[in-house]
Amino acid sequence: MSEQLIHPKEMTFQLYELLDTEALCSRARFAEHSRETFDAILDTANKIASEKFAPHNAKGDQNEPKFDGHKVTMLDEVKQAFDAYRESGFIAGRYDFDDGGMQLPETVINACSGYFLAANPSSTAYAFLTTAAANVICHFASDELKQQFMPRMLTGEFTGTMALTEPHAGSSLADIRTMATPQDDGTYRLKGSKIYISGGEHELSDNIVHLVLAKTPGAPEGVKGISLFIVPKYRLDENGQPGKRNDVSLAGLIHKMGYRGTTSTALSFGDNDDCHGYLIGERHHGLKYMFMMMNEARIGVGYGAAMIGYRGYRYALEYAKDRVQGRKPGSKEQVAIIEHGDVRRMLLAQKAYCEGGMALCFYGARLVDDLATIEDESQRSATRELLDLLTPVCKAWPSEYGPKANDLAIQVLGGAGYTREYPVEQYWRDNRLNPIHEGTNGIQALDLMTRKLWQANSLGLQTLKERIVTDMEQAQGEVSQRLRKALTAHLSRFEQLLPGIGKALNSEQLDPALANAQCVMNAFAHIVIGWMWMRQATVSEKALSAEDLNADDKHFYHGKVQAAQYYAAWELPTIERDFQLIESMDNACSAMQAEWF
């Protein structure tokens, strides 16, 4: 029904109006690029996403991949989509020219990814996982391993996976049991089981490169004893070509509520004691390597959640314009449901959640670009700390609110939304994964509360405050000022509460403190997203003061301002409950006993 995956102005607004992405072209790393190139690339992304990915989103949901004991089969369309993506060079987009990449800014890659995530998150996963896995190899593997695997991952001839989770160790990776035993020739033999591994088996590529977390004999306990290995599905022969089948096998496919087009696999390593693996970097540093690449991955998950939410919002919007139901008070004429205030409330909420989350993830992507290009050491550490601080928010807030948006899209469609004839129920099911994987939102809240707020003497928080204050100086319009006022008050309240949180974490209050981690995340994230809406309102109110604005642009900017007002009036005040809970460190949850349920 909605003709465009994304509002035609949204990406340029995010890229060029909220963030001065063109300015990146003056940095050495991006000097080859210009806005013209970025726009042409976005165009290709939009086209491939619309033509090759979107059309089979529902079909992929209805036709899960199948495993007959030998081979996994799936819709032909998935392969066609994957091939179009890889042949266009998107997998290599962010990599160096020297590695066969395009040296594109993460911000631009993010914009491109938005089209694919909105079109078909399941089919997109294979390519995205490959880029992520190649990124780890690129940074930490030896030149020899890099040569063997990375170039063909960047062309998509090989695909990649991240094999971390085990049946008994998900959130707590310290407890993994997969063993890697060193051999005389420097390689390792792996043995163990992994579960939920996305893209762990399929026929889309010539080889699958699993990145596997495992322990070596005698390794230290806990996270300090974990190493990272490359385990290919096919071992490379003397010519570097995929040859003998490695001893890693598919124990079975996992059947999920959403993301059904992506294979979720249970994998067995070393059933026949012949699973060859190759150590990445140094022993015992595996988890560190993974986590160093985690910022991008976590931003990616939050962004995906915002985009699936956004897709539902656009669908519900079109539906609400078409569906005639009820009358305005005192009138006999039936109206489209978008005329009803309550329906507008639901649409505005979706817009506020998704475009707020989107703006934050773009901001995070920009920090990744800054980190890669800023030379001044003190600016770099401030950037790094801010990115570290915002990453759990980028992951958790959009993945909490994206599914809420999808829930409202269902509500806007009424009975139709609950049926399988309409796509919104699938969006909701797909999006429901995002609070769970890449570190559950519970784990993100703990990360924020116990680590990120304090790390490096709270340099991240300090930097954040400075940036918000700088942006406040620009906030001149009516709605921008309203947000500015509210944010000023909330920020200072949050700061007043901080010492109490710190104290609780180091006392017998620890249990109630941890039980209220969600409140710390909520309060903090609401401030951050409020800041994002203040930025969007500032730009839009300024734009609206121009005289020769055409009608489409006017509508667009008014929409942004109205959503900012919605956020200020309806969403931001919910922060009060969280403040109160943080202040009282209420023990309703922590004092509850398992037997009392």
Added chain:
Amino acid sequence: MKILVPVKRAIDYNVKVRVKPDNTGVDLTNAKMSINPFCEIAVEEAVRLKEKGVATEIVAVSIGDKAVQEQLRTALALGADRAIQVDTDLALDSLQVAKLLQKVVEEEQPELIILGKQSIDSDNNQTGQMLAALTGMPQGTFASEVSVEDGTVSVTREIDGGLQTVKLTLPAVVTTDLRLNEPRYASLPNIMKAKRKPLDVKAAGDYGVSLESNVKVVKVTPPAQREGGVKVADVAELVDKLKNEAKVIS
């Protein structure tokens, strides 16, 4: 062999077209513009001929203001070697376009000219035919298959009754139909390369062609709204309606 591919900037096929309130034309403010899909097929065909070793150079040409450079860059990213913008702010119709192209043909001396059979904005389906007449070249229109050998081009044409194959002596004009090929996507590396390919700008006025139009647009209106359908109870009712209401069978 050199191939000339004229490409037109047109409203994107995904855009819901809106007519201006005063009925003078289509509202293009903020509308996404793209390379006309039939022209894209023409570029693709030329690129395939080059990949087969048949063609050696592909020149894309577009007539219009600076904005058409965007479509020329697309053509370059898809595989054209260089591009020419014939610069004009005027909205030309098919005959002026064909006359300007004739001059470009005289300058460039291509052996094959591949055009889209029509553009999706005005649907005229004339430019290729006019260009053939003006240059005196043979034409193969509505091509669904093209093959070049020994100084000739064989064009399989989609006509009402089926397929017709014509064999033309080069130089010749070919216009593309939808089923000729499925154009590739501009890849990221090729988008980058396209930036460095030559793009010449020439003033339309310098060609000595009268740019005055003989066609006047009187009024532009949107197509009538489609009316909702009805469900029929059975085949008998359907046949009855086809016979007596629609009068399409007797």
